[in-house]
Amino acid sequence: xxxxxxxxxxxxxxxxxxxxxxxxxxxxxxxxxxxxxxxxxxxxxxxxxxxxxxxxxxxxxxxxxxxxxxxxxxxxxxxxxxxxxxxxxxxxxxxxxxxxxxxxxxxxxxxxxxxxxxxxxxxxxxxxxxxxxxxxxxxxxxxxxxxxxxxxxxxxxxxxxxxxxxxxxxxxxxxxxxxxxxxxxxxxxxxxxxxxxxxxxxxxxxxxxxxxxxxxxxxxxxxxxxxxxxxxxxxxxxxxxxxxxxxxxxxxxxxxxxxxxxxxxxxxxxxxxxxxxxxxxxxxxxxxxxxxxxxxxxxxxxxxxxxxxxxxxxxxxxxxxxxxxxxxxxxxxxxxxxxxxxxxxxxxxxxxxxxxxxxxxxxxxxxxxxxxxxxxxxxxxxxxxxxxxxxxxxxxxxxxxxxxxxxxx
Amino acid sequence: xxxxxxxxxxxxxxxxxxxxxxxxxxxxxxxxxxxxxxxxxxxxxxxxxxxxxxxxxxxxxxxxxxxxxxxxxxxxxxxxxxxxxxxxxxxxxxxxxxxxxxxxxxxxxxxxxxxxxxxxxxxxxxxxxxxxxxxxxxxxxxxxxxxxxxxxxxxxxxxxxxxxxxxxxxxxxxxxxxxxxxxxxxxxxxxxxxxxxxxxxxxxxxxxxxxxxxxxxxxxxxxxxxxxxxxxxxxxxxxxxxxxxxxxxxxxxxxxxxxxxxxxxxxxxxxxxxxxxxxxxxxxxxxxxxxxxxxxxxxxxxxxxxxxxxxxxxxxxxxxxxxxxxxxxxxxxxxxxxxxxxxxxxxxxxxxxxxxxxxxxxxxxxxxxxxxxxxxxxxxxxxxxxxxxxxxxxxxxxxxxxxxxxxxx
Numbered sequence: 001x002x003x004x005x006x007x008x009x010x011x012x013x014x015x016x017x018x019x020x021x022x023x024x025x026x027x028x029x030x031x032x033x034x035x036x037x038x039x040x041x042x043x044x045x046x047x048x049x050x051x052x053x054x055x056x057x058x059x060x061x062x063x064x065x066x067x068x069x070x071x072x073x074x075x076x077x078x079x080x081x082x083x084x085x086x087x088x089x090x091x092x093x094x095x096x097x098x099x100x101x102x103x104x105x106x107x108x109x110x111x112x113x114x115x116x117x118x119x120x121x122x123x124x125x126x127x128x129x130x131x132x133x134x135x136x137x138x139x140x141x142x143x144x145x146x147x148x149x150x151x152x153x154x155x156x157x158x159x160x161x162x163x164x165x166x167x168x169x170x171x172x173x174x175x176x177x178x179x180x181x182x183x184x185x186x187x188x189x190x191x192x193x194x195x196x197x198x199x200x201x202x203x204x205x206x207x208x209x210x211x212x213x214x215x216x217x218x219x220x221x222x223x224x225x226x227x228x229x230x231x232x233x234x235x236x237x238x239x240x241x242x243x244x245x246x247x248x249x250x251x252x253x254x255x256x257x258x259x260x261x262x263x264x265x266x267x268x269x270x271x272x273x274x275x276x277x278x279x280x281x282x283x284x285x286x287x288x289x290x291x292x293x294x295x296x297x298x299x300x301x302x303x304x305x306x307x308x309x310x311x312x313x314x315x316x317x318x319x320x321x322x323x324x325x326x327x328x329x330x331x332x333x334x335x336x337x338x339x340x341x342x343x344x345x346x347x348x349x350x351x352x353x354x355x356x357x358x359x360x361x362x363x364x365x366x367x368x369x370x371x372x373x374x375x376x377x378x379x380x381x382x383x384x385x386x387x388x389x390x391x392x393x394x395x396x397x398x399x400x401x402x403x404x405x406x407x408x409x
Numbered sequence: 410x411x412x413x414x415x416x417x418x419x420x421x422x423x424x425x426x427x428x429x430x431x432x433x434x435x436x437x438x439x440x441x442x443x444x445x446x447x448x449x450x451x452x453x454x455x456x457x458x459x460x461x462x463x464x465x466x467x468x469x470x471x472x473x474x475x476x477x478x479x480x481x482x483x484x485x486x487x488x489x490x491x492x493x494x495x496x497x498x499x500x501x502x503x504x505x506x507x508x509x510x511x512x513x514x515x516x517x518x519x520x521x522x523x524x525x526x527x528x529x530x531x532x533x534x535x536x537x538x539x540x541x542x543x544x545x546x547x548x549x550x551x552x553x554x555x556x557x558x559x560x561x562x563x564x565x566x567x568x569x570x571x572x573x574x575x576x577x578x579x580x581x582x583x584x585x586x587x588x589x590x591x592x593x594x595x596x597x598x599x600x601x602x603x604x605x606x607x608x609x610x611x612x613x614x615x616x617x618x619x620x621x622x623x624x625x626x627x628x629x630x631x632x633x634x635x636x637x638x639x640x641x642x643x644x645x646x647x648x649x650x651x652x653x654x655x656x657x658x659x660x661x662x663x664x665x666x667x668x669x670x671x672x673x674x675x676x677x678x679x680x681x682x683x684x685x686x687x688x689x690x691x692x693x694x695x696x697x698x699x700x701x702x703x704x705x706x707x708x709x710x711x712x713x714x715x716x717x718x719x720x721x722x723x724x725x726x727x728x729x730x731x732x733x734x735x736x737x738x739x740x741x742x743x744x745x746x747x748x749x750x751x752x753x754x755x756x757x758x759x760x761x762x763x764x765x766x767x768x769x770x771x772x773x774x775x776x777x778x779x780x781x782x783x784x785x786x787x788x789x790x791x792x793x794x795x796x797x798x799x800x801x802x803x804x805x806x807x808x809x810x811x812x813x814x815x816x817x818x
């Protein structure tokens with residue numbers, strides 16, 4: 001087992017669970033004698049490059065702070081969208097990063113992030129294999145998009161799914177109050193993978209009927225004529241509809257719906273996201289009162305309504321990253337497999353980063369119904385366990401209490 | 410004390426607390442021997458007109474259902490935007506309503522709603538005074554807009570304010586992660602009264618600094634040049650800004666900002682709400698990465714994150730409506746006064762509906778700072794008590810459990 005210091009950094013879009021993972025990595029590292037100082041890199045890999053390193057021990061030896069971190073949404077250490085370039089420019093960057101590793105005696109590097117971050121881990125691992133070095137590079141997954149391969153579901157997805165499902169339930173209740181035909185189109189995140197839109201299917205009424213009447217994912221081509229047919233079909237038995245669309249829905253020609261130019265009756269082009277375009281199309285073609293709601297960044301940082309399973313798993317995955325590193329692993333990401341479909345249980349392991357970086361897991365066909373406008377039973381069975389349980393939040397003046405890096409640097 | 414039946418109806422936009430008030434009216438009526446049957450009118454006054462009356466005793470004699478009602482958002486009985494017309498058309502409507510009252514032996518009418526609903530109470534009271542009758546007409550306040558007069562704050566406002574403040578806290582955390590200049594413009598509801606936008610000031614960091622850096626209300630004219638000045642001033646010490654605007658902000662000429670036609674650099678007109686217009690203006694004039702978030706209907710029905718004080722007060726105000734009716738009052742709305750600014754306490758009373766109907770309470774000048782771009786200490790002291798406390802929600806499959814009228818009719 002190597003003796004040395006470690007650095008943890010966070011990258012990509014923030015989530016409500018990424019700090020729970022940071023807390024997991026920190027606490028496993030802190031209780032291990034092989035690891036000395038635990039540094040946090042500010043703003044992802046940029047923090048290593050610019051030597052913006054924070055001594056996390058000074059913050060999190062206080063149990064109270066570590067507890068706060070677990071339920072603070074967004075990235076405590078800040079984030080970046082930095083991609084290491086190839087060629088000479090990239091070479092200089094790698095050299096600088098490894099110089100910093102040497103200078104600070106870093107033997108373990110934990111990178112909490114999504115697809116792009118796993119590419120960084122892959123590149124660092126490849127560079128080291130070619131040029132020598134003894135740093136363990138461990139990818140620690142996070143993304144609300146749930147689009148990483150080799151993992152049952154990604155940390156952060158469960159809390160986002162829970163927030164979305166609760167919001168859809170509330171939007172459905174809100175739109176049902178007037179005795180008139182009406183439609184709400186809700187846009188959720190997901191450019192290529194429709195996991196978040198699919199999670200809207202978890203919003204059900206007392207009889208188990210899905211409150212998102214129609215759900216459209218980017219995995220299937222979006223057909224405006226089919227939409228009208230679907231709406232008419234639902235409206236045979238129901239006057240107020242909720243339609244959920246992924247931001248990335250595309251028509252058969254591969255064109256993003258969000259970029260479509262639907263003209264209203266005055267000839268004005270409608271700008272905005274997919275929901276705005278769908279809203280305008282429905283108004284124009286069916287004349288039904290329609291409004292659109294974009295869940296926007298709220299869905300990725302809703303720390304006030306967390307899935308306990310997601311937060312606890314995210315923490316455990318952080319701990320497992322440290323165990324893997326101390327076990328001599330490098331160039332891997334922590335991954336999970338579901339033990340059985342009937343009785344939920346999660347097996348944690350690691351997988352070669354080559355199988356993960358730059359790959360994307362979309363929603364399988366059998367997770368959707370045959371009409372491709374909602375979840376199948378199979379899809380629902382997959383989703384349901386992920387939103388279970390509530391976390392008792394530390395509160396202050398009626399609001400969830402957060403912890404801020406700026407208070408310590 | 411009159412012996413007879415009562416009818417309760419809900420009107421106007423839904424809120425997260427309007428059903429808590431319904432639960433309060435129901436339970437006070439149910440334990441009182443003077444009141445026989447307790448009817449619910451479906452879709453507000455329209456339910457009376459169309460004799461769509463539900464026997465609420467059959468639903469809520471089950472304690473479990475009444476408990477669910479208290480935390481179910483939106484209007485359990487449905488709503489309407491119906492206004493009784495004047496002249497002959499109105500006369501026929503009044504006659505029909507009073508016929509229904511006679512037919513069902515209604516002696517007490519409780520109308521839970523906002524401004525328009527109080528106008529209905531006023532008109533019914535006036536009609537009865539002129540034409541005879543012995544029905545007690547009691548207005549029971551609700552509105553997230555907090556714009557009713559003669560009341561310290563309206564039921565529903567506290568929960569909406571709590572949701573908005575928590576969301577602003579999360580949006581601020583979300584936007585702070587990248588090491589670059591950026592602005593988020595958040596639009597909240599409020600056409601003429603800026604109470605909801607003001608409540609964004611409750612989102613504070615660990616040092617008590619407001620996380621909504623700039624807040625603009627419809628009470629003050631919105632000046633685009635002043636906005637630029639304000640942004641530059643905040644950006645002297647901070648790189649990521651959160652700006653909150655009421656949907657109803659207007660320029661000095663009285664024109665809604667939402668209706669402004671700001672053209673982007675391609676000459677395209679930007680459509681959408683106030684936040685979209687402000688977003689486009691900032692991008693065009695400062696070239697800073699800007700996005701807008703519209704909280705939309707989410708803010709009025711966020712039953713997953715309630716203010717315990719709001720829900721409990723809403724329930725008590727419902728109970729007080731029954732007490733007032735049995736005390737012989739009619740043509741009144743239940744109102745409240747804050748006992749003292751330092752130690753929060755609420756005195757409940759009733760006020761003549763003439764003083765309330767068709768009036769609007771906007772944010773007083775001294776609730777805002779001198780720059781008119783944030784709350785004053787006085788404003789914060791007013792807001793803080795209203796978002797205190799959490800409610801333990803009945804959960805089902807990881808989501809808040811709701812009760813639906815359609816399951817009983």
